[in-house]
Amino acid sequence: MNNYSTCSVGVVGFRGYSGAELVRILSRHPYVETVLLEHRADSEPRTGPLGRKIPKEVPATAEAIQAEKLDLVFLATPAEVSIDLAPPILAAGAKVVDLSGAFRLGDAETYSRWYRERHTAPALFDEAVYGLPEFYRDRIRSARLVANPGCYPTAANLALRPLVSAQVVDRTRGIICDAKSGVSGAGRKPSLKTSFCEVTENFSAYGFNDHRHVPEVLQNSGLGEREFTFTAHLLPLHRGILESIYLRTQGVKSAVDLLSVYEDHYADEPFIRLYAPGKVPDLRAVQGTNFCDIGFQFDSESQRATVVVAEDNLVKGAAGQAVQNMNLMLGFPETEALL
C-alpha cells in the first residue's frame, strides 16, 4: 500500500458542468476528501435517489476554508468571481487551481484586452503558473496558484508546441486551427444559444480570431497573432473538442519523421496518445477520459500537414487537467483518479 496522507480539497462552482465533473473525479480519488463550497445564495434543491452519499457543503468563506483545513480549493467559477475569491483563499492558507481565464494571460493588461474588464488582483499574476503539466510540470509542483488552461488551448498547444519548438513549422504560411466543441463548453447557465432546440441538428461557427482562448495559444506555443487563425464551432453533442489544424512544415522528410517529433516530446506522457501517420482520433476515443489524442495526415511533397487533436473538454480540457495539477501540487501520483 502507498502511504499518502489524505488531503481536504474544496470545490467552488460544483453545480456547473466542470465543477460537477471535478466532484465526480475526486470521488474516485483515494487520498482526497472533497468539500463543496457554496458561493451563491440561489442553492438548488438536491434531487436523486434516497440515501445516496453526498459531500459536505459549507460556505465559500476564508473562515470555512480554515475551519475545514482545506489544502487546496478548485475555482470552477467565472473569471470575475475567481478574481474575487482567489486572494482570500490563498490568504487562508489553501492552494488554488482556478479553472477560469482569470490568471492565464500573464498580466493584467492582456487580461483586460481579451476579457474587456479591469483585473482587480493583478499582483497574483507574479505567482500564477499556467497549468499545462506536459510543459510546466516542475513549476506546477511548487505553485500556490495554478491557472488551469482553457479547453481549446489545451488541445491546440499540445498539438502545436512540439512542432513549433522543433522548428519544423513554416510560420510564414500561417497556421489555421478549425476548432469544434460540444455544448458543455458553454457552461450550465441556461441560454437560448445552448437550448436543445437551437442546437440539435444544427452546427455553427461562433467565434473567430477574437476568441478569448486565442492569446493562450499564442503565449504558450510561441506563435504571433497574425500567424495563428482560429475559428470555434458548436457541435450538437454534450462533450468533446476536436481541432483540425492546418500548417506547412519545413524540412520534414516523411510522416514518420513528423511522428518522431511528437514521440520525442511525449515519450513518457501518461495522457498524450499518438496515432500512426494517416490515422486520426475521433471524439469517442477520448470522451470521459483525461487523454489528449493526436494524429495527422502529411504530404511530404507539398509539406502540408493536417493535425487532428481530440480531448474531452470537461476532462483534459477542464476538470481532469485540474485534478492532474492538484496531484502535482499535493505530491500525489500525477495520474491518480485519472486512469
Add this chain to the structure above:
Amino acid sequence: MNNYSTCSVGVVGFRGYSGAELVRILSRHPYVETVLLEHRADSEPRTGPLGRKIPKEVPATAEAIQAEKLDLVFLATPAEVSIDLAPPILAAGAKVVDLSGAFRLGDAETYSRWYRERHTAPALFDEAVYGLPEFYRDRIRSARLVANPGCYPTAANLALRPLVSAQVVDRTRGIICDAKSGVSGAGRKPSLKTSFCEVTENFSAYGFNDHRHVPEVLQNSGLGEREFTFTAHLLPLHRGILESIYLRTQGVKSAVDLLSVYEDHYADEPFIRLYAPGKVPDLRAVQGTNFCDIGFQFDSESQRATVVVAEDNLVKGAAGQAVQNMNLMLGFPETEALL
C-alpha cells in the same frame, strides 16, 4: 383560379416556436397577409441573410389592429397573456385563435383548478369554441374566439374519441396514455430543463395525472378523471409527439372491426391517416406535416388494444391546427397552406 379575397392576420408571440411555425405556414398561404404583432419590449435583433423579406411588425394594440384592418389574430402567448389580450382584440373587431390554454377548459373554475390562477376574462368562455376541427368543425366556422387545443390532447382525443363514442371501450378497465414529446413543446424560453446538455442522450417522465392537458382529454373524450391515466415524457428531439394508449375494448371481434370504427369517423378527414392493423406510425411520418397518424395493435381474445398516435406538436399540435381553424373561420379551403 379561385377567387378568395385576401385577409390580413396578425401573430402575437411570433418569436416562440409555435409562433414562428405559424409565420412559416402563413407565408405559404395564398390568401393571407401576415403582420407581426410585437407584445413585449425586449425585441431581439433580426439576424439572417441580407435582403430577405420579412413581415411587417407593429405593436400588439387595439389601435394597430384596427389600423391594419386585421381579420384575425393568433395568440401564441402564455395563458395569462392571452387572457389579457383577447378581450381588446375581439373588441377591435378581429377574430382570435388562441394557442394557449386560456379558453380551453369551458369555465373559469376548471381553469383555476388546473392552471392555479384566477381567470380574469371568464365571460369569454361562453363563446370560446374548442378548435378540434375533426369534431367541432361547424361551430369553429362561426366562432369569434377559438381555443386551439393542446398538443397532447389533440393526439389523445383524435385517438380516443371515436372508440369512446362507439362504446367499444371497456371504461371500467381504465385507459392509459403514455405520452412522449419533443423539446419544442416546452417553448423557446431558456431553462435548465430544456438545455441541450440536460436533454441530449436523456429521457425522463415529467408530468403525471396532474398535467394541465389532462382535463382537455376528459372534456372532449367523455372519459372520467379516474378512467384516464396520463404520463408525459421528454424525448431528446426537436419536434413530435407520440402517444401509446392502452385500453380494453368490449365486443370487438377483430382488428378489422376496430379499424372500421376509425374509418367511419375519419373517412373524409384530410389530416387523419390510418394504418393497417398491426402497423403503427413513427414520428418521422408526421414531422413537418399537419397529419395525425393512428395505428394500433389488437388482440381480440384478450380485447387488449394498444393505439399509437403521432403528430408534429408544432403543426397539428399547435400552429398547423391553428391555421386549419383560421381557414374554417375565414372561409378558405380547410387544407390551404397545410398540404
Add this chain to the structure above:
Amino acid sequence: MNNYSTCSVGVVGFRGYSGAELVRILSRHPYVETVLLEHRADSEPRTGPLGRKIPKEVPATAEAIQAEKLDLVFLATPAEVSIDLAPPILAAGAKVVDLSGAFRLGDAETYSRWYRERHTAPALFDEAVYGLPEFYRDRIRSARLVANPGCYPTAANLALRPLVSAQVVDRTRGIICDAKSGVSGAGRKPSLKTSFCEVTENFSAYGFNDHRHVPEVLQNSGLGEREFTFTAHLLPLHRGILESIYLRTQGVKSAVDLLSVYEDHYADEPFIRLYAPGKVPDLRAVQGTNFCDIGFQFDSESQRATVVVAEDNLVKGAAGQAVQNMNLMLGFPETEALL
C-alpha cells in the same frame, strides 16, 4: 488487502456493444484477467492510438479455453451461437455466463415458441440459473451456467416482483409496461433500422406483446400472459432503458406504504436505488452505472400507481449484471468493478 486469487475469464462476442462493455468493466476488475475469444473469421482491424494495451486474443475453442485455464466464459453472442458454444465450454471446465436468451426461458418448448427455432441443447435448461441476483443470489453462487437476463425484463422484474409478491397489485386490472430503449440494445450489426438518419429525431414503437422479452417477465414476476401488456419503443439515444409501468394496487394506504414494500425487498441491495414518492429517475441518473433506479407516482384514492424504472441497458441490463453474476460465481465481492 484482500487476498482473492486471480481468475482468468474469456469473452466471446467482444466486438458487440455488450461484449465491449464487458471488456471495459473487466479491465477495472482487480482479480480478473480477460482473454478475448475470437469466434468468427471476419476479424476487424484494430484501430486506436499507438501502444495501447489490449487483452490477449485466442480462438473460442475448447482447446484454447483449456490452454488458457479459463475459469469462466461470457457469451455475448446471439442465442443460436450461445446454444452451440455453451456445451463445449462447460465440458472444457469453464463456467458460463450467457448474455443471450438461449437459456433464460426454463425449457426448450418455451424457447421454441418465442425464438421460433428448435433448441439444440435442451439438457442445459436443468442447470441454467436466471441471473437476476436480487432474487436468485444463492442459486447463482453455485451455478455452472447463468442465463443473464434481458435488458427490458431486468428493469420490469425489479420494479414488479416486490409488488406482486407482496400481493399489493390488483392483477385483474392488468399491468401495462411502456418500455423505451436506446439504440445499443439492438446490437452493433448495421441495419437500416439502427442507421443514424433513421433514428435521429425519430421515435417509434417496434415491439408489442409478442416481444421475446415478455416471457422473461412473466416467468420471474409471476404474472399471467393476459395480465401483462408490453410495448417496446426506440429512443434516439445511445444507451439506457426507462419503463413506465401502470398498475392498480389493492389495500395500499399511502405512497409511503408503497415505498416500504420496495424498501423491505431492497434494503441491502447495492444496485437498487429508490426515490421519494412522487420523484422518478431519468436515464442520466443511471447511464454508465450498474444501478437500477425505481420511483413512482401514487394516488391512494384511485389506487393508481405509475412506477418509473431506469437502468443502463448495457450495464445492469447486460454487461454489468453479467459481471455481478461472475462475482457471485467466482466468490468475489458482488460489487467489485461495478461501483
Add this chain to the structure above:
Amino acid sequence: MNNYSTCSVGVVGFRGYSGAELVRILSRHPYVETVLLEHRADSEPRTGPLGRKIPKEVPATAEAIQAEKLDLVFLATPAEVSIDLAPPILAAGAKVVDLSGAFRLGDAETYSRWYRERHTAPALFDEAVYGLPEFYRDRIRSARLVANPGCYPTAANLALRPLVSAQVVDRTRGIICDAKSGVSGAGRKPSLKTSFCEVTENFSAYGFNDHRHVPEVLQNSGLGEREFTFTAHLLPLHRGILESIYLRTQGVKSAVDLLSVYEDHYADEPFIRLYAPGKVPDLRAVQGTNFCDIGFQFDSESQRATVVVAEDNLVKGAAGQAVQNMNLMLGFPETEALL
C-alpha cells in the same frame, strides 16, 4: 395562369436519401409527373398510412422509359450504376440528370484516378455539362446529360469561384477548406460507420486531400492541387453541410469590398444568400431549402478571410440542385418547386 405543358420524369434510386428527396420535391412541382424506376430486384415493402398516393413504379429499362414517354430521368445511383444506365436512357430519348460522380470530372482518366475504376462510357464526357447553374446556366439549358455536382464542391465552388475569378485570392498562401457534413451524405445503405451508436455524440475527420470531391473543386474554381487543402468531417446530424474556408486575400481594402465581389457575382441568383460582414450562416438557416448561404469574417490588415458557407446536402447539394437543373433543361422557371 402559366401555360407550361406537363413533362414526365423518372427517378432511379428513389429509395436512397437523395432519391427520396427528389421524389418529395417533385411532388410539389406543378408541371411534372413523376415515375419511380425500379432498378434492383430487392424491392422493399412499402409502409406508411393506408390510402396514400404514391407515384407509379416501372422497371428502369429503355422500353419502359419509351413506353412512359419520359422527358428526363434522374439517376440517384452510385457512379458505376449511372455509367451503365445513362447510355441506354439517352438512347431512349430522355435527358439525364445524374447525381453521381460518373460524369463530373471531364474525362475518363481523371475519373479513373479518383474513383479507382475504369470508366466504360467515356464518350459521354463530350456532352456532359457540370450542373452548377450559377456558373453554367446556359450550357445546362441545352444539355442532354447533366452531371449534378457533389455536395461538398457545390458549397466550396460557390464560395470560392467569385473570389478566385476576381483575382482577390493570394493563391501562394493556399486555401484551406474544413468541411463538415451530416450523415445523410453517406447514403442510406447501412454500415457501421453510419450506425446511430457510432455517430451520436461523436465527431470525426474521415477524408483528406484524396477525397473524390476535391477534383470537382479544382476543375471549377481554377485552383491547383497544391493550392487547395481539404478535410471532410462527419457531424452527428441528419442533413446539412457547413464549410469554413480559410484564405488570404490580396488588395482587398475592407470587408465591404470583399462583400461586393460576391454581390457582383450573385446579384440576381435566387438561391445564393449573402450575410453582412462578420455574420455567418448556420445549418438551421438552410436545412430543407435550396439556398446556399455565404458569410465571412475579414481582417483587412492581415488580409485573412474566413468564409463560412452552408447548404442542405440533400437539397442544394443534391436533389434540389438536380430539380433546378431539370427546370433549366425542360424550360420551366428555374425556381419552380424550390422556393
